Amino acid sequence: MLFTYTTIFALHMASLALGKPAPTSLSRAKGRDIDTLQTYAQEAYTKAQAELENTGNVKRGACSLSNLRIRREWNALSDGEKKAYIDAVKCLQSKPALTPASAAPGAKTRFDDFVGTHINQTQTIHYTGNFLSWHRYFTWLYEEALRGECGYQGTQPYWDWALTAETGLANSTIFDGSDLSMSGDGAFIPGQADIVLGASSGLPPIYLPPGTGGGCVTSGPFKDMVVNLGPAALDAPGGVVVTNPEGPLAHNPRCLRRSLTDYSNRAFANASSVLSNVVEPQNVYDFQMQMQGVPGTGDMGIHGGGHYALGGDPGRDVYTSPGDPAFYLHHGMIDRVWWIWQMQEPASRRYGDVALMGTNTFLDSPPSANTTFDDYVDYGYAAGPPRRIKELMSTTDGPFCYVYL
Numbered sequence: 001m002l003f004t005y006t007t008i009f010a011l012h013m014a015s016l017a018l019g020k021p022a023p024t025s026l027s028r029a030k031g032r033d034i035d036t037l038q039t040y041a042q043e044a045y046t047k048a049q050a051e052l053e054n055t056g057n058v059k060r061g062a063c064s065l066s067n068l069r070i071r072r073e074w075n076a077l078s079d080g081e082k083k084a085y086i087d088a089v090k091c092l093q094s095k096p097a098l099t100p101a102s103a104a105p106g107a108k109t110r111f112d113d114f115v116g117t118h119i120n121q122t123q124t125i126h127y128t129g130n131f132l133s134w135h136r137y138f139t140w141l142y143e144e145a146l147r148g149e150c151g152y153q154g155t156q157p158y159w160d161w162a163l164t165a166e167t168g169l170a171n172s173t174i175f176d177g178s179d180l181s182m183s184g185d186g187a188f189i190p191g192q193a194d195i196v197l198g199a200s201s202g203l204p205p206i207y208l209p210p211g212t213g214g215g216c217v218t219s220g221p222f223k224d225m226v227v228n229l230g231p232a233a234l235d236a237p238g239g240v241v242v243t244n245p246e247g248p249l250a251h252n253p254r255c256l257r258r259s260l261t262d263y264s265n266r267a268f269a270n271a272s273s274v275l276s277n278v279v280e281p282q283n284v285y286d287f288q289m290q291m292q293g294v295p296g297t298g299d300m301g302i303h304g305g306g307h308y309a310l311g312g313d314p315g316r317d318v319y320t321s322p323g324d325p326a327f328y329l330h331h332g333m334i335d336r337v338w339w340i341w342q343m344q345e346p347a348s349r350r351y352g353d354v355a356l357m358g359t360n361t362f363l364d365s366p367p368s369a370n371t372t373f374d375d376y377v378d379y380g381y382a383a384g385p386p387r388r389i390k391e392l393m394s395t396t397d398g399p400f401c402y403v404y405l
């Protein structure tokens with residue numbers, strides 16, 4: 001436990017020492033935000049633990065302190081644990097798909113089953129009432145596949161954007177391109193135009209620099225990985241949106257491209273962005289809108305900030321984004337922030353009126369019913385079973401038994 005906080009603190013101090021200017025009031029303020037966030041995370045952990053102690057969960061197979069799993073930040077994993085995670089992901093990428101070719105001809109591997117399901121449902125799982133619960137269960141099912149089908153013994157690690165906002169992505173142990181990273185940047189393509197998000201919406205777009213790569217990932221465990229599915233709606237440089245004319249579920253083998261974009265991480269997913277998302281919203285509608293960014297405001301939130309920090313293909317394609325294996329570290333952190341927010345008011349924010357808001361379609365377009373606790377989420381050929389949203393509101397109830405450190 002202490003190790004995580006010590007690591008984070010040490011990293012933060014290291015980033016200050018790495019030839020950066022002496023701490024100004026601004027960097028001190030950032031330091032405080034990181035520390036404050038850790039306090040909220042610790043409180044969530046303590047409350048979750050106390051709940052499990054107090055309920056003395058007697059249901060057979062129920063979550064208890066003895067089977068509680070702890071998801072940790074990438075830096076808190078030992079070298080052996082990082083290697084085990086990476087090997088399990090590569091294992092999933094080597095097993096044949098369960099999706100029939102008639103449903104998604106491009107889904108070739110078990111890893112692709114998850115990508116195909118996400119592509120298929122994108123319009124009904126983002127800017128919707130089920131956004132958080134859908135992605136919580138999706139990430140958990142992926143973790144379960146790593147464990148059950150690939151012998152992984154660990155838990156799903158997460159990417160703390162507040163840390164990479166300080167160190168820079170390419171300097172982080174997640175993206176430094178070493179053998180124990182999630183691979184590094186794509187090959188640098190000079191002269192790329194800016195990324196323009198939402199240009200066709202009629203609202204003010206968001207401009208992002210093109211990032212430091214653009215080409216195929218050249219280092220680390222996933223440099224030879226083949227991306228099979230998509231693109232569906234890839235934001236490419238110059239405001240171009242690329243779609244595979246054969247359809248996003250067709251077979252379109254290509255390299256994994258990245259273009260690490262520190263600007264996106266630092267401008268939208270820094271420590272103070274995470275902290276304000278944790279402390280300000282008083283209901284889940286405001287929470288999930290702040291996280292995804294209110295269109296037209298120029299802010300893409302911590303969710304967009306992390307996604308677009310990866311850049312490349314499929315990183316900049318909302319539909320196909322799980323095709324970059326770093327997706328699951330990003331969504332681990334999304335889920336962690338939701339959990340920290342929920343645990344401030346565990347009763348009302350998991351099961352009360354403020355816990356589930358929004359409708360069943362992307363920004364309610366086309367208009368649809370409000371999402372309810374009795375609605376199901378399902379994952380097609382990737383995994384199952386379908387579950388009611390009310391089963392997915394707590395990380396220590398329903399199918400789940402995990403917390404974050």
Ligand SMILES: *[C@@H]1O[C@H](CO)[C@@H](O)[C@H](O)[C@H]1NC(C)=O
Binds near residue numbers: 099104116120380381
């Ligand atoms: C996409 O969703 C539809 C409707 O639920 C389903 O019939 C189809 O099998 C799904 N395809 C994939 C590839 O998951």
Ligand SMILES: *[C@@H]1O[C@H](CO)[C@@H](O)[C@H](O)[C@H]1NC(C)=O
Binds near residue numbers: 169
């Ligand atoms: C990475 O660290 C080096 C110092 O080791 C520093 O000069 C560089 O600016 C850092 N990169 C980013 C993107 O912050």
Ligand SMILES: *[C@@H]1O[C@H](CO)[C@@H](O)[C@H](O)[C@H]1NC(C)=O
Binds near residue numbers: 266268269270273
């Ligand atoms: C941190 O993120 C917020 C948005 O969440 C932004 O307004 C602020 O400018 C960012 N800070 C820095 C130093 O970029």
Ligand SMILES: *[C@@H]1O[C@H](CO)[C@@H](O)[C@H](O)[C@H]1NC(C)=O
Binds near residue numbers: 285357358370
């Ligand atoms: C849908 O939810 C909103 C609040 O999130 C509420 O104001 C509205 O009345 C609900 N609509 C229906 C039909 O229940």
Ligand SMILES: [Cu+2]
Binds near residue numbers: 118125126135318
């Ligand atoms: Cu998603």
